[in-house]
Amino acid sequence: MFGLPPETTMIAAILAPLAGALLILLTGKNPNLREAVTLITASITFALVASLYPLVMAGGTPKVILGQMLPGLELALALEPLGMLFALVASFLWIITSIYAIGYMRGHHEQNQTRFYLFFAISIAATLGVAFAGNMLTLFTFYEILTLATFPLVTHSGTPEAKRAGRVYLGILIGTSIGFQLVAVIWTWSLTGTLDFQAGGILEGKVSGAVASILLVLYVYGIGKAALMPFHKWLPAAMVAPTPVSALLHAVAVVKAGVFSVLKVIVYIFGMDFLSGDVSTDWLLYISGFTIIAASIIALRQDNLKRRLAYSTISQLSYVIMAAAILAPLSMVGAVLHIAAHALGKITLFFCAGSILVASHKTEISQLDGIGRRMPWTMAAFAIGALSMIGVPPMAGFISKWYILNGAFATENMIAVGVIIASTLLNAGYLLPIVHRAFFKKAPDESARHGEAPWPIVVALTITAALTVLMFLFPGQVLQLARLVIA
């Protein structure tokens, strides 16, 4: 892009949102200009990220050292297929979310919009930092920055409720990352003398199976953003944030940064072969399976639409972890695909939730009777997102589930198969009634009439819904990236 070498492009992709953040701050007085800055920044960022794609497909792995943080330990960026996919998803959906946010923030008359766009841009920069991190120290650093940069977004409304939610959010995310992850990172450094991400891992031959098992626990629970139970409460709490935040950050960027980090640790710190050996990984399978089922059951009981979607996210995140814990190449491909597939589906669902809120000021599922007739675009998109969550063709969710199931069968892992089947039923159980209610139940008589949400919202959710279908129809590119991860 712009004739830059790939190393510089990676740095530029992280700096672009930061520069955008500065401009947003400066143009805060003029909302139209400010939103233009956001859109242009998002487009440039995506263009920079996308320009790296051919290189990765050709097998290139550019590396760049940003600086020496500690003796022998650098802040470094390195590109590999998994990070490429994550960066592409996050930066592309930022553009769509920005369009959406314009409609939402204005339609919903939110306060402090400049602060909102400012921290949103910083969060994206941190997300790309996580995606491009070249070693565990860099990943940890950007991971923490992401937590802190999203805090003002979670507590955007400034109400006592937001303050409480912010405490839970920060308490769990910082608590787990400093309490477990930091210890795991330092321990790894102390044992191996390196924190680089290497194919095949860095721990094999350096530690015993028992120590590696403890390290795995510390890593998996240290990455609280993956929302593995019992450290999942921060995600429902984060739903007090404005919907664009829930949509991009708490369905895509932040939570995917969590499962992405888990995958990075499993593939490049431990190595799949080492984990298949004498490291105990069964517990990870059980815990993630339990999280999938338990979160779905909790989702069934939520009447608040955003909370139901949040528990659905918790459940879907554990798909990725379970797929990785199966330790089969096919299910690992499924895990990578699920990062993209779930991102598209869930962001659509959240866009719809926000659309309903802006147009009708409704937040509870029980209020949605007959809303499909007033908001056909929104609810059609919702139906597509819901079907993708369940894993019905022709939606993206089907492909990732297919690969995960294949991997489970290949290793004859019947627990995983059972969990996937049960959760598919549960997914249908908590999502389809909403679609049914919207289209087939009669709307109650009401005085307030409303139609569709503002057009930027409708445009955004239509695009993501369309992409959900397109990813099913044309999975080639994404699939190729996913295969490169396990190559």
Place this chain on the structure above:
Amino acid sequence: MNASHLPILQVIVPLMAAPVVILLRRPNAAWALATLVTWTAFAISLALMAQVLNEGAFVYPIGGWAAPWGIEYRLDRVGALLLVIISGIGSVVMPYAKSSVEKEIPRDRVYLFYTMYLLCLTGLLGIAITGDVFNLFVFLEISSLSSYVLIALGRDRRALTAAYRYLIMGTIGATFYIIGVGLMYMATGTLNMADLATLMPSVIDQRTALAGLAFLTVGISLKLALFPLHLWLPNAYTYAPSVVTAFLAATATKVAIYMLIRIIFTVFGATHILEVLPFVQNILMVFALAGIFAASAVAMFQDNIKRMLAYSSIAQVGFIILGISMLSTLGLTGGIIHLFNHALTKCALFLAIGCVAYRVGGTRIGDMQGLGRRMPWTMAAFVVGGLSLVGVPMTVGFVSKWYLVLAALDKGLWPVAGLIVIGSLLTLIYIWRVIEAAYFQQATEDAPVVTEAPLSMLIPLWITVAASVYFGIDASRTLDIAFDASETLMRGALP
């Protein structure tokens, strides 16, 4: 200026300037001279640091009288680092002091403030550079007596009792120290640290030398506020003028910790006393951990932010002593780097609170309400400083925690590593109370309308904040110094 006399100039320049300030008397002139002298001292410190880094440690006999007849100054990496910390913090605090002191200290006493500040600076610098245990005592008294006066200058009348209490405790500490020095002198017949280090192994079996070590350790622990000998500190920091708190919190306890390092690793280093008597090491570690948790727990319930940060200082001293008590190169590196890092961070936090005191007039948590909007720069600085105290990456606090945990893991002390991270998380709790008050609560109806603090205070504040971030991102230089220093110290001999 002859470069070879820099060691004595380091001490003598502020010492000579102190009486001149009394003669000048006018507040602005006093401030100008004190600032100029501090900046000069900082330049000398940097030159000395460069000399130590280039040529290694060196000796400077005062008046050309070689030890053991004369007093000699000895400077190695850790000493030079202390000099840079002390004079550097002084240099940042002085421009800040002008507005803050005008507001908090009656005009007719301002010149006394600058006199005492210069004497305190002299004493602290002297402790870091001297190679003689009795000379060290003299500097200790200079810095202590002047700091009692500085604290007593606080506008709250409770500052007087706080200073009095510090005087009693500090005097006990100093007395213990001098008793310890006396016992060492009885056993060895010398007061020179290098001589003591060579003679100590031959007399370490005598009770005299052991009693000396005991008195020294307890006396110094009082000065550095090691739990449970910290009782003087909270009130002293709370009621002292803002500038004094920021300066003393960043330097005074750090210098006392330096004294402990000198005694343990230099004077008693060759005797391997702590390895022979492992309970001494364990006692330090237990008190350090107890201090971290007790002080952090108390900090969570403080209504006054200055007092909260004072308790936080006791906890952070615990972290430093914990690093030292591991008796390994890594642990000592962690302790020394945290000494530097915490000086920066705590100075930034106290300066931020000083800005609040300047505008709002109080430092209670209720005074912080709504300040996120009214004093955005001050509160942003507080947030960054607070995050550094917690140990978030890209701040100096992270570097410290990294090395302390690494050292604990390296020694196989798993529980200690766990306690270090839990201790850091406790920090988050008490810091976040302030941040919530500033950003989530509206100012009360009767709260005075305030604006951002003056630039002369904001710039020094942000220099310390920027330094806390810079040395967190690029920590290799400071770590190299800390690592080399602790390696030399672990070898247990003076250069």
